[in-house]
Amino acid sequence: PDVRAGERTVQWLTQVAGRAGRGKQPGEVIIQTYAPQHYSVVTASRHDYHAFYEAEIAERASFNYPPFSHFIRIVITAPVEQHTIDTAQTLGSLFCALTEGTAIEVLGPTPAALAKVKNKYRWQLVLKGSTLELLRKLVREALKRLEAQAKPKAEITIDVNPLSML
Secondary structure, X not given: OOOOHHHHHHHHHHHHHHHOOOOOOOOOOOOOOOOOOOHHHHHHHHOOHHHHHHHHHHHHHHHOOOOOOEEEEEEEEEOOHHHHXXXXXXXXXXXXXXXXXXXXXXXXXEEEEEXXXXXXXXXXXXXXXXXXXXXXXXXXXXXXXXHHHOOOOOEXXXXXXXXXXX
């Protein structure tokens, strides 16, 4: 569940293939995949980084993903699941109210891909927009309103343009 999944696929396949055949005998790489025609697999197998870039940048443009937009990921964690859910839903409502009539997208709240880590439950929201300063202002305002309503019983972590959504 990551914008950069294709990029990572090319990096990993290239790295693994580069380790094959380093000795005296030539190596062979076999890739098992459900998506053998995906441009990440095809371009990695051909070492065609230019073709990968062209396909990847077109896909990112079509979904308005970075570098055509910015993300802010908000992760809510707490040892009590209901505290996590309540804080995430309150923040989600605040973000929806604050973004009404704007081009900013609010994705979530939803359980994080890794929903429980070290006995803490995790939910997330993702804000997507073209202006980073507007996104930051929105987050500051939502957190200020959340604090004014009640002290949250969950920890809130903010990641601007995250490298991973996990």
